[in-house]
Amino acid sequence: MAGRRRWSTEEILDAAAELLRTSDADSFSVRKLAAALGTDSSSLYRHFRSKTELLRAVADRILLAAMDDYSPEGDWKQRITSLALHVREAFGQQPQLASVWGRHASSGTGSRLVMEEVLQALSASGLPDEDIPARYHRIAVLLAALITSEARVSTVTPEEYEQGMELFRVAVLGADPERFPALSRFAREVRPLGVDRRAAFEEILAAQLAHIEDAVHPD
Template sequence: MDTAVELLSGSEGDELFSMRKLASELGTDSSSLYRHFRNRTELMLAIVDRVLVQAMHGYRRQGPWRARLVDLTLRSWDAYAALPQLAKDPSHYPGSGPGSQLVIEETLQALSDARVPEELIPEWYHRLMTLSVSLISTHAARQSSGPSEQKRRLEAFRVITLGADPADYPALAHYARRIEPVGFTRESFLAAVELVLDAVPARQERS
């Protein structure tokens, strides 16, 4: 798993990561890997779970519910930020082991400790996870593209913003030099998470 993570982090796209490439790095052939993983998808699920286990290392269920949820989401962000190829579409690889179980368990426990009505906890769990996965995927897709592609995207964005006619697009023309293409920093990711947490129907003190 450690070798798989290293290979994936160094690749230019997870489509370049293969059972054959991993086997070669390990000094064996791919048939030996198939004794442990039935296919590439099963291997990717195991890698995701390995990443989540590492991300949750040292986590303790202590402190206010909100701080714990922020900690959980930032741990996921940081883990996938180091592996943008894996994070480009994590919905394809949701994980299938103790790492995934731990993240789900702690998210549900935090919502329960917030005294969110029991019937609403699954719904709010889904909202938090959907937001996190979506933003992490967006960031990863941008980071995993090459410098030339990123430059082309930025240039195209500048054309439609800086070139906007104030008569037709007054707000766009006004803010053109201060807005950026879609993408997220750790700070903007946290700000989006905080907005959702503000809406959580908690009955427990937020402080």
């Protein structure tokens, strides 16, 4: 009887990414992946020592895809902004994988390429070397939080979105003005989280970069 097919590491990652598109990191398991490939879990553990290691490798491929389409141009702020938007766009195409990245991070080539570019850009900003690691960490935390949060919103179904919008309208427009005077005052201008997220993303990132620039060139 012929033996079971031997799957390559890339084929396993392809199948894992496809499985994650229709589920999430919580329900994902090596057993389910093995079943989808028609093999047993032990064969997959020859490639990855744990579920977490496998998930990190899947997320890292998103970062690699982002870096393949990225070319550093402009000053240090433009470089970081462009990189951030590339990473955002890459995870926007596969939002289920953003939560994997936010939870498990990555230590692969894609992650190292992103780290290298941010650190190089910060070095070009004029910051002293001793300040760069802390500034890098703040940018990394900010991007992971924003991209992961945005991905959660983008994965809701149209029915869930409409239900959420109706609840938002009831909660905001129907707020008791005596108990919530400020909310009642701005109710018609306050927008739900799913609206105009790219502009919010860019403004929040720009504020962080402006804070760095102020540290380099204090008044």
